[in-house]
Amino acid sequence: MSAQQFSFNMVVEPPPPEMPRCSMCPRPLHRRPIPPHGPIPCRVLFLGEAPHVDEDKEGIPFCGKTGQEVNNVYLPILGLPRSEVLVFNACACSQGNYDNPTPEQAYACSAVHLGPLLMRAQPEVIVAMGAVCCSLFGKWNLNYEHGIPQFGQWGPWQGVVWPTYHPTAGIHSTAYMIPLMNDFRGLRKFLEAVG
Numbered sequence: 001m002s003a004q005q006f007s008f009n010m011v012v013e014p015p016p017p018e019m020p021r022c023s024m025c026p027r028p029l030h031r032r033p034i035p036p037h038g039p040i041p042c043r044v045l046f047l048g049e050a051p052h053v054d055e056d057k058e059g060i061p062f063c064g065k066t067g068q069e070v071n072n073v074y075l076p077i078l079g080l081p082r083s084e085v086l087v088f089n090a091c092a093c094s095q096g097n098y099d100n101p102t103p104e105q106a107y108a109c110s111a112v113h114l115g116p117l118l119m120r121a122q123p124e125v126i127v128a129m130g131a132v133c134c135s136l137f138g139k140w141n142l143n144y145e146h147g148i149p150q151f152g153q154w155g156p157w158q159g160v161v162w163p164t165y166h167p168t169a170g171i172h173s174t175a176y177m178i179p180l181m182n183d184f185r186g187l188r189k190f191l192e193a194v195g
């Protein structure tokens with residue numbers, strides 16, 4: 001699959017399950033790519049790590065349990081409806097056992113798909129969720145640098161990257177949920193301050 005064949009439309013039309021793998025894809029036994037979901041252009045892009053079971057089934061990123069957590073907990077704190085946020089993953093496909101992608105896999109997939117999306121969407125802020133996603137933009141220690149806006153660059157795109165934990169971690173532990181909530185509070189203040 002080439003970058004040209006991967007459609008970044010606002011209307012979610014999942015690609016066919018038999019779509020061939022990208023020629024350079026390092027993910028073994030991957031499933032179909034799940035396209036971005038949300039407005040293009042956008043002010044804020046949520047970038048996760050990879051689709052999971054529900055996302056594979058529905059063809060929409062962040063539509064399962066973690067997506068519900070984002071919709072019900074973090075978006076209200078941020079003060080934006082889901083319809084105003086573009087959502088995508090560093091790896092557009094899950095793989096057989098739903099393992100988290102490696103930084104190398106996230107980089108390889110993003111090298112094909114993230115750049116064209118950013119050129120079209122021109123987000124002011126990318127919320128980088130989880131250490132693998134953050135590794136695309138910088139060598140940050142999430143334990144110390146979550147919720148601190150960073151200068152980010154991906155190809156010609158430049159803007160703010162907002163590092164935070166992956167929301168799945170918040171489902172499993174309040175030790176992550178509380179900092180996640182604080183990070184989204186901080187992002188709300190940031191967006192209000194820059195207008």
Ligand code: SF4
Nearest residue numbers: 022025033092093109
């Ligand atoms: S993970 Fe990314 S690079 Fe690999 S086949 Fe899916 S869309 Fe292509």
